[in-house]
Amino acid sequence: MFLVDKYSQCNQHITFNEDIVDKILDSFDTHTEIYNNLHTIFDQPKNIILSKLKTIQDNSIRYANFHHLIVYGPEGNNKEYIVNRLLQKIYGEKMVKLQDVEYIISGYSNTKTKVIIKQSKCHIVIEPNNNGFDKYLIQEIIQDYAKTEILTILKYKKLFKIVVIDKIDNLSYYAQASLRRTMEKYANICKFIFISNQLSKIIEPIKSRCILIKVPLPQNNDIVKTLLEISTKEKIKLEEDDLKLIINKVDNKLNNAIWLLEFKKNKMEIEYESWKYILDDLIQKMMVCQKYNNKYIKDLIIKMRESVYILFITNIKFQLIIRTILKKLLEFDLPINIKYHIINSTSIFENRITQGTRNVIHLEAYIIQIIYILNYKNNIHKLNYISEIELLEI
Numbered sequence: 001m002f003l004v005d006k007y008s009q010c011n012q013h014i015t016f017n018e019d020i021v022d023k024i025l026d027s028f029d030t031h032t033e034i035y036n037n038l039h040t041i042f043d044q045p046k047n048i049i050l051s052k053l054k055t056i057q058d059n060s061i062r063y064a065n066f067h068h069l070i071v072y073g074p075e076g077n078n079k080e081y082i083v084n085r086l087l088q089k090i091y092g093e094k095m096v097k098l099q100d101v102e103y104i105i106s107g108y109s110n111t112k113t114k115v116i117i118k119q120s121k122c123h124i125v126i127e128p129n130n131n132g133f134d135k136y137l138i139q140e141i142i143q144d145y146a147k148t149e150i151l152t153i154l155k156y157k158k159l160f161k162i163v164v165i166d167k168i169d170n171l172s173y174y175a176q177a178s179l180r181r182t183m184e185k186y187a188n189i190c191k192f193i194f195i196s197n198q199l200s201k202i203i204e205p206i207k208s209r210c211i212l213i214k215v216p217l218p219q220n221n222d223i224v225k226t227l228l229e230i231s232t233k234e235k236i237k238l239e240e241d242d243l244k245l246i247i248n249k250v251d252n253k254l255n256n257a258i259w260l261l262e263f264k265k266n267k268m269e270i271e272y273e274s275w276k277y278i279l280d281d282l283i284q285k286m287m288v289c290q291k292y293n294n295k296y297i298k299d300l301i302i303k304m305r306e307s308v309y310i311l312f313i314t315n316i317k318f319q320l321i322i323r324t325i326l327k328k329l330l331e332f333d334l335p336i337n338i339k340y341h342i343i344n345s346t347s348i349f350e351n352r353i354t355q356g357t358r359n360v361i362h363l364e365a366y367i368i369q370i371i372y373i374l375n376y377k378n379n380i381h382k383l384n385y386i387s388e389i390e391l392l393e394i
Helices: 003-007 018-028 032-036 046-057 079-091 134-147 173-185 220-234 240-250 254-265 274-291 294-312 318-329 336-355 359-376 379-384 388-392
Strands: 069-072 099-106 112-119 123-126 161-166 190-196 211-214
Touching: 003 220, 003 254, 018 079, 069 079, 079 161, 079 190, 099 134, 112 134, 123 134, 134 161, 134 173, 220 240, 220 254, 240 254, 274 294, 274 318, 274 359, 294 359, 318 336, 318 359, 336 359
Parallel strands: 069 190, 069 211, 123 161, 161 190
Antiparallel strands: 099 112, 112 123
16 A cells, blocks of 8 residues: 555554644534633523533534535645544544445446445535546436435434535536536535635535635645655655655645655655656747747647647646646746746646647647747837737648
8 A cells, every 4th residue: 555545544654634623623613602601601590501512412412503614725635634533523534435336327328337436424525537537427426415314323314415526626617507406405414615726616505505714735844744654554664855855746735745755665766756757848838939939830830749749648637738838938037028928828728728628739739829929029029029920721
């Protein structure tokens, strides 16, 4: 088993997010008011005192005012861990133990498709695939799960079940609209927790029905503490230089740090990601285009296509590729108007990639657009530019 699978959800070694979990629970805990006013309870009649004590004993209504949540923040900040800890504290660890359940979904043209979904006695986890099939998952699985009630043979009957949708920003607009209707229909018996990397991709009707909880990336000292605890348990020898190298490469993402610790455990060299070398080469070619004539630019764009196709098969998200290109371009000493047009074009093409399906075409068009900006928008090369239409016809 990889270290990231073994420890990424381990509450014994990852403790820096516990305060977020506690704050969420405290805000929904109906017993808090009783505890805060405990000194006034004993001045009341005996029947009221007994009623209050019974309320404290009965866990079924403790979190009765639980609301829909959106847990969002940058990728790699352990949002899934926070949601799991939240569920464990509400229901207990045994009750939220996941198992694979097979569902049969009527998809396109009434074709039957088998889907494996992780669920427990009290919650279900759905991970959208960013395709047209997601709306059928919303319409059938969530509705079927919301209709079924939790077994009442337990000592305390919980008032609601929870649907966790991981990466809701992968859902299309129409799938999210369908989800909004489902939320309203089953709000009394089913609560929703959405996990999102980018809040702007969630439609306003869903955001307005949820409490937004932002989870920041862990600090370097939190990551170091976690790595030291894991390395001690796994008997991995870590030097100070190793820790510095890991911290410098992971961008405050804990899972990436644990992966690099895995490299160290297996005595593998920690290297720069190969896809970033490809991007560095692409960006250098894009910058060089400012110095040559139109024929050279056309030939260079054709060569760039090979790099684009290599990126296509790396399984790296195209949104990450575009953002990395933007970040590296802004490091160059370019005029402010050029940087403005680059940022504006990046936002447009990122939106196209999110809504479209053929990402490689959008990435290629984005690179051509950047070359056009570097050649045309700069006044120094305005007399010797290649038109945008000519570029797109290559």
